[in-house]
Amino acid sequence: MNSQLDTMDETFYANFSDMASYYGAYGGCFVPETLMPAIEGIVNQIDEITRDEGFRSELRGLLEEYVGRPTPLTYAKNLSQELGFEIWLKREDLAHTGAHKINNALGQALLAKRMGKRRIIAETGAGQHGVATATVCALLGLDCTIYMGAVDVARQQLNVFRMEMLGATVVEVDNGTKTLKDAINEAIRDWVTHVDDTYYLLGSALGPHPYPVVVREFQKVIGIEAKQAFQSKFPGELPTAVVACVGGGSNAIGLFHTFIHDPSVRLIGIEAEGDGIQSGRHSVRLASSVDPKAGVLQGCYSFLMQNSDGQVEETHSIAPGLDYAMVGPEHAQLWQQKRAEYHSVKDEEALEGLKLLTRTEGIIPALESAHAIAGLVKLKDTFLQGDRVIVNISGRGDKDMMAIFERSKKKDK
Numbered sequence: 001m002n003s004q005l006d007t008m009d010e011t012f013y014a015n016f017s018d019m020a021s022y023y024g025a026y027g028g029c030f031v032p033e034t035l036m037p038a039i040e041g042i043v044n045q046i047d048e049i050t051r052d053e054g055f056r057s058e059l060r061g062l063l064e065e066y067v068g069r070p071t072p073l074t075y076a077k078n079l080s081q082e083l084g085f086e087i088w089l090k091r092e093d094l095a096h097t098g099a100h101k102i103n104n105a106l107g108q109a110l111l112a113k114r115m116g117k118r119r120i121i122a123e124t125g126a127g128q129h130g131v132a133t134a135t136v137c138a139l140l141g142l143d144c145t146i147y148m149g150a151v152d153v154a155r156q157q158l159n160v161f162r163m164e165m166l167g168a169t170v171v172e173v174d175n176g177t178k179t180l181k182d183a184i185n186e187a188i189r190d191w192v193t194h195v196d197d198t199y200y201l202l203g204s205a206l207g208p209h210p211y212p213v214v215v216r217e218f219q220k221v222i223g224i225e226a227k228q229a230f231q232s233k234f235p236g237e238l239p240t241a242v243v244a245c246v247g248g249g250s251n252a253i254g255l256f257h258t259f260i261h262d263p264s265v266r267l268i269g270i271e272a273e274g275d276g277i278q279s280g281r282h283s284v285r286l287a288s289s290v291d292p293k294a295g296v297l298q299g300c301y302s303f304l305m306q307n308s309d310g311q312v313e314e315t316h317s318i319a320p321g322l323d324y325a326m327v328g329p330e331h332a333q334l335w336q337q338k339r340a341e342y343h344s345v346k347d348e349e350a351l352e353g354l355k356l357l358t359r360t361e362g363i364i365p366a367l368e369s370a371h372a373i374a375g376l377v378k379l380k381d382t383f384l385q386g387d388r389v390i391v392n393i394s395g396r397g398d399k400d401m402m403a404i405f406e407r408s409k410k411k412d413k
């Protein structure tokens with residue numbers, strides 16, 4: 001098959017031949033023994049399945065003809081003029097279902113099918129991973145159950161409706177903070193009781209080994225395509241920086257990965273500062289103004305918002321996909337090595353970022369991606385004229401329109 005993706009560097013293909021469970025001190029597989037056979041099932045089969053040419057060509061074909069890859073790298077001319085340096089947008093918002101989540105959902109669903117699983121379970125915060133999972137399950141004829149916190153169900157109703165329309169069962173989780181962490185707990189509970197026929201399709205680069213590496217390998221196509229498109233415009237050159245929002249960390253690691261060994265490229269992750277660090281209502285795990293603490297949550301050892309007893313703190317962000325207490329272990333390592341830098345922006349700054357991109361470029365980003373734009377604004381004095389920065393627009397804003405509308409109505413009152 002002579003596809004556009006065929007011309008890419010070999011590293012395009014997910015590679016699990018030497019996967020490790022730790023990133024420096026972070027990662028691991030802290031799960032109950034009852035789950036170990038399910039985890040080992042993935043670890044033992046993934047390399048052979050994903051090396052198979054049939055698997056590769058099916059994934060490659062679907063990424064191209066179903067998802068619409070490669071997604072474009074768009075020059076943001078007006079925004080560049082406004083900020084004083086060149087901004088290039090990696091358009092994951094144009095992928096089928098409207099966000100990067102489909103890259104990983106498709107890869108893992110194909111894997112699950114080849115492992116002989118008939119039933120898929122997943123968790124979702126913003127609903128984008130739930131929609132992506134329900135979509136690929138419809139495509140591949142798999143049974144699908146999605147767990148979602150009640151708070152997220154309320155603020156992402158359109159996505160709940162989309163999932164149900166796609167044939168998924170959406171289970172509303174009423175425990176704890178009723179957000180992503182609680183949805184993951186319920187998904188894991190389901191998995192423990194249905195290990196034989198069920199595959200847990202985790203949506204971000206976190207959780208127990210092997211998920212952080214599995215998700216990264218299926219998302220690294222973002223950075224590989226971005227680098228290739230950039231170098232076709234500027235042969236032999238590299239961007240000054242690559243910028244992405246960081247929830248669990250999948251779109252950011254997907255963009256960063258191919259640039260890790262290009263030391264001149266700044267890797268910049270933007271976390272959600274909610275109402276501000278002082279308010280206690282935020283989702284900042286790494287950004288420099290806090291003192292990060294590591295702990296175990298949902299099978300993984302990494303930086304975690306926790307109190308002095310190690311109990312997980314409540315989180316907040318206007319962007320449901322960033323509203324999570326832990327950051328993925330590879331980001332923990334990149335932070336500790338000082339290879340990547342992490343900053344944060346508040347809800348209000350993210351809303352301004354959303355308006356800025358909309359006004360200047362006619363692109364309405366997801367609230368999550370609006371954090372990356374707002375981060376760029378915040379850091380603008382660290383860039384020089386002539387610098388070229390790639391920003392990942394991880395998703396489109398349609399899902400957030402109702403929530404923003406309701407918020408502006410409340411403010412007007």
Ligand SMILES: Cc1ncc(COP(=O)(O)O)c(C=O)c1O
Pocket residue numbers: 099100101125126127128129203204205245246247248249250251252320321322366368369394395396
């Ligand atoms: C559009 C979009 N961007 C970013 C994220 C954050 O997730 P991650 O950090 O795994 O990319 C989400 C999560 O739902 C999302 O929907």
